[in-house]
Amino acid sequence: MAQTHFGFDTVDESDKARRVRGVFDSVATRYDVMNDVMSMGLHRAWKAYTVAVANLRPGDTVLDIAGGTGDLARAFARKVGDRGLVMHTDINESMLRTGRDRLLDEGLVLPTVVCDGEKLPYKTGSFDLVSVAFGLRNMTHKDAALVEMCRVLRPGGRLLVLEFSRVAEPLRKPYDWYSLKVLPLLGKWIANDADSYRYLAESIRMHPDQTELKTMMQAAGFGHVDVHNLTAGVVALHAGIKC
Numbered sequence: 001m002a003q004t005h006f007g008f009d010t011v012d013e014s015d016k017a018r019r020v021r022g023v024f025d026s027v028a029t030r031y032d033v034m035n036d037v038m039s040m041g042l043h044r045a046w047k048a049y050t051v052a053v054a055n056l057r058p059g060d061t062v063l064d065i066a067g068g069t070g071d072l073a074r075a076f077a078r079k080v081g082d083r084g085l086v087m088h089t090d091i092n093e094s095m096l097r098t099g100r101d102r103l104l105d106e107g108l109v110l111p112t113v114v115c116d117g118e119k120l121p122y123k124t125g126s127f128d129l130v131s132v133a134f135g136l137r138n139m140t141h142k143d144a145a146l147v148e149m150c151r152v153l154r155p156g157g158r159l160l161v162l163e164f165s166r167v168a169e170p171l172r173k174p175y176d177w178y179s180l181k182v183l184p185l186l187g188k189w190i191a192n193d194a195d196s197y198r199y200l201a202e203s204i205r206m207h208p209d210q211t212e213l214k215t216m217m218q219a220a221g222f223g224h225v226d227v228h229n230l231t232a233g234v235v236a237l238h239a240g241i242k243c
């Protein structure tokens with residue numbers, strides 16, 4: 001059985017998906033409040049920047065992968081309007097249900113689909129834009145997932161990957177202390193779940209940095225890839241154009 005990483009642990013590939021599901025089943029109902037607390041609200045600015053870079057027009061078609069509780073799907077839906085389409089998708093039913101209920105409460109009805117970012121159930125060339133925010137690092141076969149994301153885009157369509165990345169050198173020590181020591185404590189105090197938040201911090205360390213992810217996107221078929229560092233590289237937005 002091939003091995004992969006789950007945070008800092010090495011596990012069988014088949015076990016990783018099960019453990020990732022366990023993390024998000026466990027955090028789903030408190031995910032939004034924890035996001036605000038842990039990032040001190042910054043995730044809202046990172047997502048707003050992503051929506052600005054997306055530069056969607058009325059009528060565009062969008063696939064949001066690993067969409068979770070629906071922050072990006074909701075913002076995109078407002079841009080594409082009634083003539084457009086935003087698919088809100090995630091592999092985890094608990095996260096998707098939490099997000100769908102939240103969007104319904106706000107009067108927004110989007111097609112909601114449980115699907116794996118590594119095996120997308122869509123035809124080649126279906127979308128103008130594909131997005132994945134804080135989801136790619138949880139996937140087992142990131143290369144295969146990027147190839148799938150490229151496949152479902154129309155030629156000239158764009159992929160936006162918003163993800164934790166490599167922070168600038170002067171901030172590395174305080175950032176390591178905050179994410180590896182403080183985050184699990186916050187997870188324990190607020191969500192009574194230190195392990196899930198330890199996994200989130202460790203998975204950030206194991207994720208490809210800016211340069212490596214750009215190379216992976218180029219290998220997957222994106223002819224041009226721009227990298228936008230946000231908050232000194234705590235997060236990076238990779239924007240790839242399908243050739």
Ligand code: SAM
Binds near residue numbers: 065068071118138140
């Ligand atoms: N995009 C949302 C956001 O930015 O708030 C949610 C991000 S949450 C940290 C990561 C999400 O990735 C979870 O909802 C999880 O279920 C999803 N995920 C993990 N592996 C996945 C896969 N193989 N395919 C699709 N979604 C996946």
